[in-house]
Amino acid sequence: MINIFEVNETNKMIEHENLDVRTITMGISLLDCIDSDLETLNKKVYDKITTCAKDLVSTGEAISTEYGIPIVNKRISVTPIALIGGAACKTAEDFVTIAETLDRAAKTVGVNFIGGYSALVSKGMTLAEKLLIESIPQALAKTERVCSSVNVGSTRTGINMDAVKLMGEIVLETAKATKDQDSLGCAKLVVFCNAPDDNPFMAGAFHGVTEADTIINVGVSGPGVVKTALEQVRGKDFETLCEMIKRTAFKVTRVGQLVAQEASRRLGVKFGIVDLSLAPTPAIGDSVAEILEEIGLEHAGAPGTTAALALLNDQVKKGGVMASTAVGGLSGAFIPVSEDQGMIDAVNAGALTIEKLEAMTCVCSVGLDMIAIPGDTKASTIAGIIADESAIGMVNQKTTAVRLIPVIGKGVGEVVEFGGLLGYAPIMPVNQFSCDAFVQRGGRIPAPIHSFKN
Secondary structure, eight states: OOOHHHHHHHHHHHHHSOOEEEEEEEEEOOGGGOOSSHHHHHHHHHHHHHHHTTTHHHHHHHHHHHHTOOEEEEEEEESOHHHHSTTTOOSHHHHHHHHHHHHHHHHHHTOSEEEEEEEEOSSOOOHHHHHHHHHHHHHHHHOSSEEEEEEEEETTTEEEHHHHHHHHHHHHHHHHHTGGGTSGGGGGEEEEESOOTTOOSSSSOOOOTTSOSEEEEEEEEOHHHHHHHHGGGTTOOHHHHHHHHHHHHHHHHHHHHHHHHHHHHHHTOEEEEEEOOBOOOSSTTOOHHHHHHHHTOSSTTSTTHHHHHHHHHHHHHHHHTTTOSOBOSSOSBOOOSTTOHHHHHHHHTTOOOHHHHHHHTTTSSSOEEEEEEETTOOHHHHHHHHHHHHHHHHHHTSOEEEEEEEETTOOTTOEEEOOGGGOEEEOOOOOOSOOHHHHHTOSEEOOOGGGOOO
């Protein structure tokens, strides 16, 4: 039973500490839309999405109004399109027509993003998967709301270095295809290792083939709530600090559980998971970096940052997992640069580099996220960064990801403005030494020895 104290406490977190439900994401299976005729396939895809999600936005808005809980985004994820389009698509341009159909459906139902223009190629690539990947630059240039992801590795399979090399090229081509928007297409493209089937957050969301026909996944966020809570235990020992983070994460996740169950009931769709990640925004006071500073660092990136982030991530999971019947997705702390004012300040102060961010990804919930780099960065260098991040995920049995934005025509020290939740970012330098010969080897990096658990 919720008492009046808990109601007042939640209201305070919403009004003063930037607590929100970041997204309600409806996952929709498109497996029953598969057809060998491209026109028929596109019609089936459009009809299913617009039928299943017709009430998603209005339901989210109604819950937000009735409960006083901000629900920032309503989104859709679909079955990886490489699986859906294989029978009908003979060229990369054929796949682009499906992206345009997804975009049209997203606009019809009113969601801000639709994810699942994806391929899962951790061990090898089918012809359809290769064609979809090659279509990504044009697909993202011709659409507004479509998000794309490619899974290039896993702990069970190793890393598909052919796919890694290709994705280095595709990221750069996507940047060029959207250069008139400061290479914004790359902000909608994620390269994964160990991608989860039930992630509600964009740009990496897709509806896994193990999921039900339609599900509701919710992503909560509350960096500002955690930061405010930690102000009460300044100077206290780590045990006290951890207890405060756990208690706060529990409260934040309870809000997500409430919204998820209510949305599930009203839409008549199964409840999937609550992703209890701390996802920052450009808003002042809504920053993961500021939590790290409250723990005791001058800036994110200072010595001790990785340890502080590991502590934060673990306690968020320990507190949140008790608050929901099903926790999934990524769950932990996101460390995007452009979406976190504290991270931007740390970069500008010289405290935070890509190399330090890579070390931090060993212990956070995802990876190198929303990092702007010079537009003249080589494709092989991007592929090398993807390979490094994939190796961290593969060896540590965790999800890692790369969302780099080579901003065409801009260099180190300049600033790029993306707008909205995507924020703005200083362009960061990358290591100039070559990894060409490494990337050119091709083949697959084998799975680590601890992957064999049968």
